[in-house]
Amino acid sequence: MTYFLYTVVCLLVVVFQTTLPMHFAMFGGMYDLFLLFVIYLGFYRTIREGFPFVIFFGLAMDALSGGPFGLYLTSYFWLYLSILGMIGFMRVGNNMILPLVVVGSILFQNIIFLGTMTLFVPEAKIPVFLYRNVLTQVLWSVITGPILILLFHRAHVVLEKWLKTFQPEYR
């Protein structure tokens, strides 16, 4: 059931972030919502459950994107590993650090994207709206990121509790 939930969320996120900015300009500067899901998987779920989906998300986004293949996968993979590393010395229950983690993730992904594009793509230059784009993403993420992560965490916990009531030992 969890995998089904993740697949549905994955699909919704892809459709949301590839369709809405076309029609509503206010979503044009939105950050990559998958980052929130990677953070969620790193913080709240087991490696066995999270790792395959991080790889799956990365491949799905790379397949749909026009960037060099592996770009999204790289950002999700290393972000996930970094979060697993962070858990070693941070208390997961402390929600105050979530905005910092979200902003850090946005900056991390932008560095990977821009680094790849400026270093490896022939004749590529640093985009002209660099600061504006990154700032917009950071502002969006500070406002919405932690709320979305906590909402999804809460929804997942409630769903798991509800599903357990159908198991024989709970009847």
Added chain:
Amino acid sequence: MFSKKMIMIVGAIILIAVNIIILSVNSQDRTPSTRIGQVALFLVSPFQEFASNGIHFVRNIWRNYFDLVGVSQENDSLIKALKIANEKNNSLKELELSHARLQSLLEFKPDLKRQVTVAAVVGKDPSPWLKTVVIDKGTDEGIQRGMPVVTPDGIAGLITDASSSYAKVLLITDQNSAVDALTQSTRSRGIVKGESSDKLRLDYVLRRHDITEGDIIISSGLDGVFPKGLRVGYVHEVIKPNSGIFQKVFIIPYVDFEKLEEVLVIIDSLEPVKFSKP
């Protein structure tokens, strides 16, 4: 012999090195058609199309039933615009006739009517650094990689991947895009490249060529992708550096990529481009 920590550090270094190599190789050729890409397009694009159509539907209801306040004024301005368009149409008919006469005089071969397919944009790349869109037509409609994509305003991009019902379009605003182009008035040649913004730049234009702001840039047809004479944009800024043989020319594209909803794919323009590995 080796501690666990040491093995982990060495493993991480190897992983980073492999990752950098893979990204470096894939960055050199950003247009390879992959099976994963086609499968992802096939699976996800119907949902994108559904969402896009849903938004269109709601917007149309809003426009048609609730947003009638300015319709009367709009109608008046449209009537005026129609009159102007009619006048223009008449003069264009005259021009067409004179062109036909001149063409016959010069014994030019008539340009073949191009076969085009209309497609709707159903998705775009979520990253602001990458400029690609997904359209709702694919190989079933004859669309193949390398085919040019245009709008009535000008060149939009080219097909980089196609599944049976959907295709991915690399827009000319992407940093990886290049169009061989000319200035319409002086016929100065250059390569139009994307800037990952709402502007383009015309590279490799010699300093001695006289280019002024407002000059129209058209495709030269020499890249083997875009037919000759399609509008790309107009010159916004020209910078002639004190040294060097080229000048810097910045262009505003005619196509509004923020409002790109429908595009035309030219099916029979030229031979589709064959992407070669470097």
